[in-house]
Amino acid sequence: MSEEQTAPAGPDLAQGVALNEFGSETLLGHVGDQDVLLVRSGPEIFAIDAHCSHYHGPLAEGLVVGDSIRCPWHHACFDLRSGEATRAPALSALAVWQVEREGDRILVRQKREQPKPRGKGPVDAPGNVVIVGGGAAGFAAAEMLRRQEFRGSIVMLSNDAAPPVDRPNLSKDYLAGSAPEDWLPLRPDSFYAEARIDLQLESNVGSIDIKAREVIIAGGGTIPYDRLLLATGAEPVRLPIPGADQPHVHVLRSLADCRAIIESANGARRAIVIGASFIGLEAAAALRARDIEVHVVAPEQRPMERVLGPDMGDFVRALHQEHGVIFHLGDTVVAIDGKRATLKSGGVLEAEFVVVGVGVRPRIGLAEQAGLKIDRGVAVNGFLETSVAGIYAVGDIARWPDPHSQENIRVEHWVVAERQGQTAARNMLGQREVFDAVPFFWSQHYDVPINYVGHAERWDEIAIEGDIADRDCLLKYKLKGRVLAVASIYRDLASLQSELAMEQTSSR
Ligand SMILES: Cc1cc2nc3c(=O)[nH]c(=O)nc-3n(C[C@H](O)[C@H](O)[C@H](O)COP(=O)(O)OP(=O)(O)OC[C@H]3O[C@@H](n4cnc5c(N)ncnc54)[C@H](O)[C@@H]3O)c2cc1C
Ligand code: FES
Numbered sequence: 253m254s255e256e257q258t259a260p261a262g263p264d265l266a267q268g269v270a271l272n273e274f275g276s277e278t279l280l281g282h283v284g285d286q287d288v289l290l291v292r293s294g295p296e297i298f299a300i301d302a303h304c305s306h307y308h309g310p311l312a313e314g315l316v317v318g319d320s321i322r323c324p325w326h327h328a329c330f331d332l333r334s335g336e337a338t339r340a341p342a343l344s345a346l347a348v349w350q351v352e353r354e355g356d357r358i359l360v361r362q363k364r365e366q367p368k369p370r371g372k373g374p375v376d377a378p379g380n381v382v383i384v385g386g387g388a389a390g391f392a393a394a395e396m397l398r399r400q401e402f403r404g405s406i407v408m409l410s411n412d413a414a415p416p417v418d419r420p421n422l423s424k425d426y427l428a429g430s431a432p433e434d435w436l437p438l439r440p441d442s443f444y445a446e447a448r449i450d451l452q453l454e455s456n457v458g459s460i461d462i463k464a465r466e467v468i469i470a471g472g473g474t475i476p477y478d479r480l481l482l483a484t485g486a487e488p489v490r491l492p493i494p495g496a497d498q499p500h501v502h503v504l505r506s507l508a509d510c511r512a513i514i515e516s517a518n519g520a521r522r523a524i525v526i527g528a529s530f531i532g533l534e535a536a537a538a539l540r541a542r543d544i545e546v547h548v549v550a551p552e553q554r555p556m557e558r559v560l561g562p563d564m565g566d567f568v569r570a571l572h573q574e575h576g577v578i579f580h581l582g583d584t585v586v587a588i589d590g591k592r593a594t595l596k597s598g599g600v601l602e603a604e605f606v607v608v609g610v611g612v613r614p615r616i617g618l619a620e621q622a623g624l625k626i627d628r629g630v631a632v633n634g635f636l637e638t639s640v641a642g643i644y645a646v647g648d649i650a651r652w653p654d655p656h657s658q659e660n661i662r663v664e665h666w667v668v669a670e671r672q673g674q675t676a677a678r679n680m681l682g683q684r685e686v687f688d689a690v691p692f693f694w695s696q697h698y699d700v701p702i703n704y705v706g707h708a709e710r711w712d713e714i715a716i717e718g719d720i721a722d723r724d725c726l727l728k729y730k731l732k733g734r735v736l737a738v739a740s741i742y743r744d745l746a747s748l749q750s751e752l753a754m755e756q757t758s759s760r
Pocket of ligand 2: 304305306307308309323324325326327328341342
């Protein structure tokens, strides 16, 4: 996803640009070999690095909202004064530059000293925070606690062997073989010691003692907490069919899962993907990039129809077929015997390995054992606090009151997990921030990104703007005339505008 190095963009801002050249809201230029974006916000002009710190998205194509700018690709947000990444998925600040005026010219010559984030800081700081989970939500929470200048202890327990990684990449570039290893860690190993985050890997939390306020490690040992964050994510559903436990039948959640698939793919000719889910189909695309023949077996007639509707479902199927994927829809695998997979319809497929992508289940065992309120996930209030004071739950396990859909919802989105981790971090420090972000997810199939904002479990109309087949479209999922969600392909600005409109509608 990173852009190729090209010549510096636009005018040389060190030489200056005339104010009247700066007609619109933004102007892309460069200082030396760095791309810098001038942004007009009311009477002020800001200068900020032109590329998002997440995957290098072009901020010049983003949306300016007050004194912030939102990235067109995955809706990160940066403060134009401080450069701080105020909304995930970006976590690192951008450099902000000194804007000088000489007569009617604007000049940019040097970076400003990075101002401190404008966080409120600890209000009611606990002594020690324990985070269970080393994924999107757990990591974002730990990082935000330090950004907020929390000085107490942070213990982060993960039963994974790998430090927090960019999980969405595991079904995309990394699986396709086009992402280098160093794209994966959310932070280098040295970060944890420097930030005094006690990351304990391969540490499985077996239970929580609410009265004693401590977590109990399955292998022995207890860790006390003042505030506890549960961010245990979800686990892939395993198929209850004969042969599903063989080593060449994979699920895809962790880095270890992904590496095992890559090992199976090396030298393989054919793969079966069971399930036409987002992860199943992203994996299919990645395996096609490795020139492996891919058969997708799934019970539905149209992939992703339940989430994206019939037209987008047809498009996604056709897109994969164009790239050589062979579908066996309306069918299931009933048994796997070595390389032979038997289908319900009676057919047999032969493949060296199988990837099962049939959905996930939230890991709520710990919360259940501790007696926390469960509601098809861990029930939390608007501040992401569970039914027990001092214990918060975020990410794939959390069901929260979503002010936009006005329903209690649980989603499995990377950006939502990170933003919930960040809100919970601030709330654990005594702030009272309602989690009101509009849900967002993206999915990538070959060169086609699908962005989705909002949440629509049902709708009575899908209004299509543009043309799906042309890969230039925006679909509005409506119920009784109200837009609940918007999916888009290559209409990034409109997607950002829809997100803003949803925020404004709900805050009225
Ligand atoms: C391959 C793949 C691709 C994806 N692509 C996208 C995408 O493109 N866009 C999108 O929006 N979403 C995507 N998702 C979904 C997204 O990754 C999840 O929604 C997100 O990771 C959820 O974050 P989380 O912190 O809740 O859980 P996770 O990131 O799953 O982290 C949970 C952590 O908890 C640990 N843990 C669990 N139980 C225990 C225990 N008892 N003790 C200690 N540690 C424990 C786990 O080891 C793990 O470290 C993808 C998911 C996968 C698997
Ligand atoms: S590239 Fe900007 S949010 Fe992903």
